[in-house]
Amino acid sequence: MHIAPDLSIAGALVGFLIGLTGMGGGALMTPILIMFFGVAPLAAVSSDLVASLFMKPVGAAVHWRRGTVHHRLALWLIVSSVPAAFGGVLLIRALGGSHVQSTVKVLLGVVLLLTIASMLVRNRLTRHVPVVAVSQVKVRPLLTVAIGVFGGLAVGMTSVGSGTLVIALLLLAYPQLRAGQLVGTDLVQAIPLVGAAALGHALFGDVKISVTLSLLVGAIPGVYLGARLSAGRAVGWVRPILTVVLLASAVKLVGAPTPLTLSVTGIWVVLQIGAAFAPRISRRLVIRRILRQAAAETPSRTPDAVG
Numbered sequence: 001m002h003i004a005p006d007l008s009i010a011g012a013l014v015g016f017l018i019g020l021t022g023m024g025g026g027a028l029m030t031p032i033l034i035m036f037f038g039v040a041p042l043a044a045v046s047s048d049l050v051a052s053l054f055m056k057p058v059g060a061a062v063h064w065r066r067g068t069v070h071h072r073l074a075l076w077l078i079v080s081s082v083p084a085a086f087g088g089v090l091l092i093r094a095l096g097g098s099h100v101q102s103t104v105k106v107l108l109g110v111v112l113l114l115t116i117a118s119m120l121v122r123n124r125l126t127r128h129v130p131v132v133a134v135s136q137v138k139v140r141p142l143l144t145v146a147i148g149v150f151g152g153l154a155v156g157m158t159s160v161g162s163g164t165l166v167i168a169l170l171l172l173a174y175p176q177l178r179a180g181q182l183v184g185t186d187l188v189q190a191i192p193l194v195g196a197a198a199l200g201h202a203l204f205g206d207v208k209i210s211v212t213l214s215l216l217v218g219a220i221p222g223v224y225l226g227a228r229l230s231a232g233r234a235v236g237w238v239r240p241i242l243t244v245v246l247l248a249s250a251v252k253l254v255g256a257p258t259p260l261t262l263s264v265t266g267i268w269v270v271l272q273i274g275a276a277f278a279p280r281i282s283r284r285l286v287i288r289r290i291l292r293q294a295a296a297e298t299p300s301r302t303p304d305a306v307g
Contacts, residue, residue: 004214007037012218015055017242019226025052026159027115028242029215030108031249039211041104042092045159046201047211052162052194054216055223056187063184070177070185072139077166077189080148081155082196088156089200108158109253112246115160118168119243137181143173148189156197162190240272 014028026048033044063069095103147169154161167186170177177185201207248265256264 002210003217004210007211007214008218010037010218011051011215012222014215015219015222016226017222018055018219019223020229025055025219026155026162027112027164027246030159031112031246031253033211034105034108035249035252039208041101041108042201042206043208043211045104045108045157046198046206047208047215048159049155049194049198049201050207050212051215051219052159053191053198055219056162056191056194058220058223060184060187060191063180063187066180066184068178068180068184069188070137070139070181073137073144073170073174074185074189076139076141076144077148077151077185078192080145081152081189081193084149084152085156085193085197086200088153089197089204091153092157093204104158105253106255108160109250109255111154111158111160111165112250112253114154115165115168116243116246116250118165121168121172137174137177140173147173152193152196155193156200159197162186162193166190240276244269244272 010032011029014025014032017028018025026045029048029051030044033039033048034041039047060069092104092107093100147166151161151166151169154165163186166189167182170182170186174182198207244265247268248261251261251264252258
């Protein structure tokens with residue numbers, strides 16, 4: 001079977017970024033397959049799901065050994081997300097009709113926008129969260145089932161959502177969970193979730209084996225190298241760059257013309273740069289104000305009179 005070197009290189013790059021940042025592969029790989037390699041949207045979704053099915057267990061096994069998996073929470077997610085993933089596959093077929101490919105593109109763009117929003121919420125909520133052991137977190141079944149259903153539908157229809165989107169929703173429901181616990185629990189539940197969605201698409205003949213194998217040739221070593229690098233270095237600067245890429249992809253996928261896509265992306269970049277430098281500028285202004293007040297309140301010294 002033919003292995004496409006360009007797809008393998010793309011798989012290695014995306015795998016490396018997944019290992020480096022923990023972002024979901026569907027949000028990165030599926031738009032690349034559609035916009036840069038001309039893969040049909042349904043085939044891109046299906047092939048990415050099958051590739052993810054081989055990558056998820058690697059990270060899940062690590063977290064399982066470390067004890068950062070909330071087993072009961074993962075079970076409730078699996079019970080709800082697996083049938084929802086099958087439902088997502090059937091729903092996209094029912095909604096799409098003769099325009100199923102264009103429908104998938106628009107839905108993918110919408111889910112990417114939701115993913116970006118969830119990333120922003122996640123960054124806000126993780127700033128001041130108390131550390132709690134996994135065993136002390138009480139499961140809320142109804143809310144967890146709702147998260148599983150929403151995530152399952154999103155994954156089944158677009159391949160996006162099993163990573164960043166579900167983690168952000170879990171963080172909203174369980175803010176006391178640490179980052180490692182969120183990622184570990186999500187990775188474990190994502191294996192059957194992605195498997196169900198991949199199987200659903202395979203039954204309709206959407207999976208392109210040559211595309212999937214080409215991706216895996218690069219993605220598996222890429223994930224390993226990215227994870228190794230992220231363990232020893234600060235890589236926080238990568239995530240904002242990827243957010244810009246996701247935003248541009250999302251706007252383009254929903255059908256926006258290129259000038260509008262560039263304008264929205266440019267405004268977003270300016271806002272992000274402003275948000276990054278605003279705290280520093282604010283601190284400097286506060287320090288200057290304090291120094292000026294201190295200088296104004298300090299009495300001037302006069303030389304002692306000589307007797």
